[in-house]
Amino acid sequence: GAGVSQTPSNKVTEKGKYVELRCDPISGHTALYWYRQSLGQGPEFLIYFQGTGAADDSGLPNDRFFAVRPEGSVSTLKIQRTERGDSAVYLCASSYQGTSNNEQFFGPGTRLTVL
Amino acid sequence: QQQVKQSPQSLIVQKGGIPIINCAYENTAFDYFPWYQQFPGKGPALLIAIRPDVSEKKEGRFTISFNKSAKQFSLHIMDSQPGDSATYFCAATFNTDKLIFGTGTRLQVFP
Numbered sequence: 314g315a316g317v318s319q320t321p322s323n324k325v326t327e328k329g330k331y332v333e334l335r336c337d338p339i340s341g342h343t344a345l346y347w348y349r350q351s352l353g354q355g356p357e358f359l360i361y362f363q364g365t366g367a368a369d370d371s372g373l374p375n376d377r378f379f380a381v382r383p384e385g386s387v388s389t390l391k392i393q394r395t396e397r398g399d400s401a402v403y404l405c406a407s408s409y410q411g412t413s414n415n416e417q418f419f420g421p422g423t424r425l426t427v428l
Numbered sequence: 429q430q431q432v433k434q435s436p437q438s439l440i441v442q443k444g445g446i447p448i449i450n451c452a453y454e455n456t457a458f459d460y461f462p463w464y465q466q467f468p469g470k471g472p473a474l475l476i477a478i479r480p481d482v483s484e485k486k487e488g489r490f491t492i493s494f495n496k497s498a499k500q501f502s503l504h505i506m507d508s509q510p511g512d513s514a515t516y517f518c519a520a521t522f523n524t525d526k527l528i529f530g531t532g533t534r535l536q537v538f539p
Contacts, residue, residue: 317471346526355434355517355529356472369526404471415460417527419471 315339317420319405325426326395334390334423338407345388346417347380348404356404362388363410395427430455432520434530441508442538449503449533451518456499458520462527463492463503466515475516476503508537 318337326332338345344363348356358372362382370380377395382388392399402424406417433452441447451461460479464472478485478492478501485492489506505512518530 348527353532355519355532356527358526358528361526372526406471415521416462416474416477419464419473421469421471 317405317407317418319403319420319423321423322421323424323426325428327428328395328397330395330427332392332395332425334392334403334425336388336390336405336407336420338386338388338405339409339418340386342407342409342418343385344408344410344415344417345382346406346408347388347390348406350402350404350422352401359390359403392425395425397427400425400427430528432518432528432530434518434533436533437531438534438536440536440538443509445508445537447505447508447512447535447537449516449518449535450500451502451530452498452500453520453528454499455520455522457522458528459522460520461492461494461501462519462521463490464517464519464529466517466532472517505535508535510537510539513537 320335346361347359350356360380361369365385377393380390402422404422406419408417439447462477463475465475466472476487476490480496491504494501515532515534517532519527
């Protein structure tokens with residue numbers, strides 16, 4: 314079966330521009346997570362959706378970052394007025410809530426470069 | 429209190445060796461401790477996980493040792509192979525919530 318997919322795989326943009334990153338979770342997974350991974354670091358949590366609603370957005374660094382999941386499946390992470398410090402790999406993960414181990418399955422990530 | 433500290437940062441072993449990666453945590457509310465393996469250009473993939481009610485778990489060549497009183501856990505890779513060369517991350521979570529990751533260990537296994 315298909316895993317978590319993310320598009321685009323790479324995105325290069327200029328400082329100040331707006332970008333959207335897309336995540337398609339595994340079919341049937343109710344929970345969806347966004348993480349950000351800087352070079353040489355572990356993934357850092359950004360936001361978590363349970364269904365359509367954001368259950369925890371405590372990891373979003375500031376109000377330039379926003380994410381939606383309008384139909385409880387696909388999610389889009391939106392970054393306004395991008396800054397060079399936003400350059401990182403943005404990872405999406407999904408899981409089926411209701412299992413005891415909550416294994417999170419990760420996509421390959423979108424590498425964002427802000428020039 | 430949310431941090432997970434991981435060491436070493438990098439590790440080089442020969443084929444057949446037993447690399448050991450260590451992690452420590454502060455938050456006693458954590459109730460699930462997974463290890464993820466990540467290859468370049470790929471997302472992390474779950475390798476093995478443990479809950480704090482057991483002290484050891486084995487899956488194939490991978491073993492987690494867990495010391496609840498010391499708030500430490502470690503990954504051992506038996507009979508390591510060149511294909512095990514990757515970056516390994518420990519993590520912790522509670523209430524099946526967001527994962528808190530360590531900083532990663534880059535493992536290189538030479539033939």
